[in-house]
Structures are given as C-alpha cells and as structure tokens.
Amino acid sequence: MSRRGNLDVSPPIHRGMKDRLDKDLFKKSIPVLGVKVTPEKVHNIMKSEPLRSHVLDLPKVTKVLHAPDGQRIIVLRVSSESELSPETQEFLRSESAELVKHTVDLDYDYWSVEEILDAILPEELIAEAPRGYAGCGHIAHINLNKEYLPYKHIIGQLILDKIPTIKTVVNKTENIGNQFRVFPMELLAGEPNYEVTHHEQGCKFVFDFSKVYWNSRLGTEHERLVNLFTPNDVVADVFAGVGPFAIPASKRGSAVLANDLNPESFKYLQRNIEGNKVSRYARAFNEDGRVFIRKSVSLAYDRPFPSYIPPKSQSERKKEAKVQRHARGTNVPKPSSPENRAPPRRRITQYVMNLPDSAITFLDAFRGLLSPENVGKRDLSGVYDKASLPMVHCYCFTKEFEEDKAAADIRQRVEEKLGAPLDEKASFHHVRSVAPNKEMFCVSFRLSPEVVLAS
Ligand SMILES: C[S@@+](CC[C@H](N)C(=O)[O-])C[C@H]1O[C@@H](n2cnc3c(N)ncnc32)[C@H](O)[C@@H]1O
Numbered sequence: 001m002s003r004r005g006n007l008d009v010s011p012p013i014h015r016g017m018k019d020r021l022d023k024d025l026f027k028k029s030i031p032v033l034g035v036k037v038t039p040e041k042v043h044n045i046m047k048s049e050p051l052r053s054h055v056l057d058l059p060k061v062t063k064v065l066h067a068p069d070g071q072r073i074i075v076l077r078v079s080s081e082s083e084l085s086p087e088t089q090e091f092l093r094s095e096s097a098e099l100v101k102h103t104v105d106l107d108y109d110y111w112s113v114e115e116i117l118d119a120i121l122p123e124e125l126i127a128e129a130p131r132g133y134a135g136c137g138h139i140a141h142i143n144l145n146k147e148y149l150p151y152k153h154i155i156g157q158l159i160l161d162k163i164p165t166i167k168t169v170v171n172k173t174e175n176i177g178n179q180f181r182v183f184p185m186e187l188l189a190g191e192p193n194y195e196v197t198h199h200e201q202g203c204k205f206v207f208d209f210s211k212v213y214w215n216s217r218l219g220t221e222h223e224r225l226v227n228l229f230t231p232n233d234v235v236a237d238v239f240a241g242v243g244p245f246a247i248p249a250s251k252r253g254s255a256v257l258a259n260d261l262n263p264e265s266f267k268y269l270q271r272n273i274e275g276n277k278v279s280r281y282a283r284a285f286n287e288d289g290r291v292f293i294r295k296s297v298s299l300a301y302d303r304p305f306p307s308y309i310p311p312k313s314q315s316e317r318k319k320e321a322k323v324q325r326h327a328r329g330t331n332v333p334k335p336s337s338p339e340n341r342a343p344p345r346r347r348i349t350q351y352v353m354n355l356p357d358s359a360i361t362f363l364d365a366f367r368g369l370l371s372p373e374n375v376g377k378r379d380l381s382g383v384y385d386k387a388s389l390p391m392v393h394c395y396c397f398t399k400e401f402e403e404d405k406a407a408a409d410i411r412q413r414v415e416e417k418l419g420a421p422l423d424e425k426a427s428f429h430h431v432r433s434v435a436p437n438k439e440m441f442c443v444s445f446r447l448s449p450e451v452v453l454a455s
Pocket residue numbers: 179180181212213214215218238239240241242243244245259260261262265287288289290354355356
C-alpha cells in the first residue's frame with residue numbers, strides 16, 4: 001500500500017481485470033483538510049516550522065488552490081484536526097488561518113505502471129511481475145512469461161499510456177528466432193508500426209524491428225570493438241545486421257565491407273550507410289557469410305578504399321576558402337588533397353563475426369583465404385604480410401561461466417574449425433550472460449599463415 005503520512009494513496013484494487021483495462025475504475029477521492037489564508041500569507045505559512053511537514057506532497061497534485069472568495073487553500077496531508085499537534089493548531093489560530101475540508105481526487109493518470117499492475121494482478125504474481133521493457137525507438141519490447149499472458153494487453157496499454165515516447169508495445173512470442181535471428185512478436189498495444197529510428201554511438205539507425213535483428217543490450221559491446229579500430233583498418237563485418245559495428249566504424253574512418261544474408265537487413269544497412277553519410281568508406285553486401293569471407297580479400301583488393309580524410313575543422317575550412325579566393329585568377333596551383341598522397345586501403349585487417357549461435361562453424365572459411373586457389377592471380381605480396389595477418393573477432397556462446405573454463409571450451413572449438421592452434425595472444429572477452437548456462441563471449445585472434453595459406 002502506498003502511503004503519504006496517514007493518507008492511503010494507492011490505487012483501488014481490481015484483481016481479476018484481464019482482457020481490457022477499464023481506466024474509469026481507477027479513481028479515488030481522499031478527504032483531507034486545507035488551510036485557508038490570504039494570498040500574501042501562503043509562502044510564509046507553508047514554509048513555517050509548525051506546518052511544513054503537514055503540507056501535501058503528492059507528485060502531480062496541486063498543493064495550493066484558489067478559493068472562490070479570492071483566498072488560497074494550502075492542502076494538507078491530514079484528514080482531521082486531531083492529527084495536527086496542539087502547537088500547530090495554536091499557530092494556525094494565531095495566523096487567523098481557517099481549517100476547511102477538501103477532497104484530493106486521483107485517477108488513472110496519477111498512478112505508475114507498477115502501481116496499477118500491482119492492483120490488478122493476482123497477489124501471487126506481483127513479486128515477479130514484469131517491471132521493465134527494452135526500448136528501441138518508439139517501440140517497447142517485453143518478454144512475458146506464460147502466467148502473465150492473460151494480462152498482456154493490459155500491460156501493453158499501461159506502458160503505452162504512461163511512457164510518452166512509446167507508440168508501440170510488442171511481446172516476443174517465442175525464444176527461438178529464425179535463421180536471421182528475428183523473433184516472432186505480437187502487438188500488445190499501439191500502432192502496428194515497426195520501423196524505428198534508434199541512435200547508438202552517435203549514429204542513426206533506421207530498421208524494421210519485426211524483420212531484422214537488433215539488440216540494444218549489445219550497445220556497449222559494439223562500442224568496445226569499434227574503439228579497437230583505426231582509420232588504417234579495413235573491417236569485414238560478416239554478419240553485419242543493419243550496421244551497429246559497421247556504421248560507427250566507418251564514421252570513425254575505418255573502411256568497412258558489411259555483409260548480411262537477410263535481404264531486409266541488407267536493405268536497411270544500405271539505407272543506414274547513406275543516412276549516416278559514410279558511403280565513401282562503407283559498402284554493403286548480401287551474401288552467405290561463408291561466401292563473403294572467401295570473396296572478401298578480392299573485394300578489397302579489386303576496389304580499394306580511398307584513404308581516410310578527417311573532416312576539416314571550421315578554422316581549416318575558413319583558411320582553405322581564403323587561399324582559394326586568393327588563388328582565383330592567378331597561376332597558383334591548387335594544393336593537392338591528402339587523399340591523393342596517401343595510398344588506398346586494400347588489405348583487410350579485421351573480421352567481425354557476430355552470430356554467436358554458429359559463427360565458429362564458419363571459421364573453416366578462412367582456411368586458404370590467401371591461397372592462389374581463392375584469390376586467383378592477384379599479387380598479394382606487399383599487401384598482406386605474414387606477421388600482420390587480419391584479426392578475427394568471433395562471438396560465441398558457452399555453457400561455462402568461469403573465464404578459464406569458458407576460454408578452454410571456446411579455444412578447443414575454434415581450433416577444431418580452423419584446423420590450427422590459436423596463438424597465445426588470443427583473448428576471450430565476456431560480453432554478457434544471456435540465460436542460465438548461456439554466456440556470450442568474443443574471442444579475438446590473429447589468423448596464422450598456416451591457416452590462410454592452407455591448400
Ligand atoms: C546476431 S545478429 C548480429 C547483427 C549485428 N552485427 C549486431 O551486432 O547487432 C546476426 C546477423 O547475421 C545474419 N545472418 C544469419 N545467418 C547468416 C549467414 N549465413 N550469412 C550472413 N549473415 C547471416 C542475420 O541476418 C543477422 O543480422
């Protein structure tokens with residue numbers, strides 16, 4: 001029960017309400033006392049020591065009212081005079097303040113999602129009741145356990161009504177997504193509009209939440225990896241989704257080949273590349289991951305990326321404009337752009353593989369990656385160097401919770417697929433606990449000559 005002083009301000013209980021949220025039933029009138037004073041006295045009396053602690057302090061409820069006779073009423077959190085101490089009563093008399101009756105009316109808009117839910121759910125369901133949602137643009141996404149399903153539309157309507165930025169509420173209906181990691185979902189409340197605009201790492205992502213993979217909980221991991229990359233890198237993102245690694249990496253100057261097999265992800269990936277103005281450094285592909293890995297070296301070699309030019313500061317732009325104005329009409333040669341001087345980027349330096357269920361099973365695609373059978377007659381000498389072959393960042397799940405055991409389990413599965421040992425510098429980063437006995441890790445390692453030149 002929610003109390004303010006002696007007042008019970010919790011919503012009325014309506015257990016058993018299921019299919020439809022009847023907002024009209026959430027009304028409560030609470031009798032209280034008010035102190036009637038002249039407008040000039042309001043401030044001093046409210047702040048005075050004897051009265052201060054008795055003034056009503058409910059969020060969203062006015063504490064000073066205008067009386068029809070021009071006086072003001074300071075609303076108190078007591079319902080009878082006997083709840084005021086003798087000193088307070090004496091103080092009010094000395095100020096010629098009159099005690100009057102007043103009613104505080106609360107309705108549906110007053111209470112929070114949790115307070116109303118607690119008034120509706122059977123008592124045995126309250127402790128474990130869903131207390132939050134994952135937000136993605138204008139969509140709130142919840143994952144209800146089956147005992148809460150009879151209340152799903154009420155829960156959806158509550159979130160919709162109470163959270164101003166939310167326009168659509170969905171429930172994930174199964175835990176098993178399809179090949180593209182897209183989960184079936186049902187609309188609980190709001191508009192059936194699933195195209196969202198979501199921001200991460202200063203980039204804007206547009207995508208259809210019902211047709212592509214997106215997980216806002218991976219934001220920190222996306223950022224961690226992108227921070228490892230530099231403008232010297234050419235990154236091949238094998239399972240790119242709508243671009244949460246690829247777009248921020250290219251915005252920071254890395255060149256990126258981004259691939260996803262889901263045609264919907266590919267469509268939004270292209271749209272996000274354009275929308276974030278990174279087409280110079282990012283290209284989208286729509287291939288199976290294995291095919292993409294095999295082609296990646298040739299893709300970067302045949303159509304190298306221009307070197308990175310950092311955006312000019314305002315003062316640099318002004319200075320350049322001045323030089324150009326000065327040079328106009330004279331024979332002063334135009335300064336050559338830094339792009340013309342720096343070599344183009346054609347060597348892949350990083351592979352990102354975020355498909356944790358099965359990414360490890362794609363690792364054999366790196367065997368013979370740089371072999372003539374895979375790259376044809378292309379001359380890779382001077383491009384790839386045995387000592388600095390590409391890094392691979394491969395996401396995976398393991399049942400092992402302890403870092404040592406998890407690393408041993410992952411190492412064994414990775415080495416089996418690569419057909420070669422990982423070097424001792426390989427690192428194993430714990431990303432998050434997905435479920436009991438399901439830990440997500442990222443293993444990062446450098447490809448070895450033995451693997452990439454295997455026949
Ligand atoms: C777990 S999501 C990761 C997406 C994105 N990188 C992220 O971090 O949010 C895996 C992605 O792999 C794509 N995918 C699944 N199977 C694939 C395959 N065989 N080849 C290429 N992409 C695939 C899915 O469509 C999905 O977008």
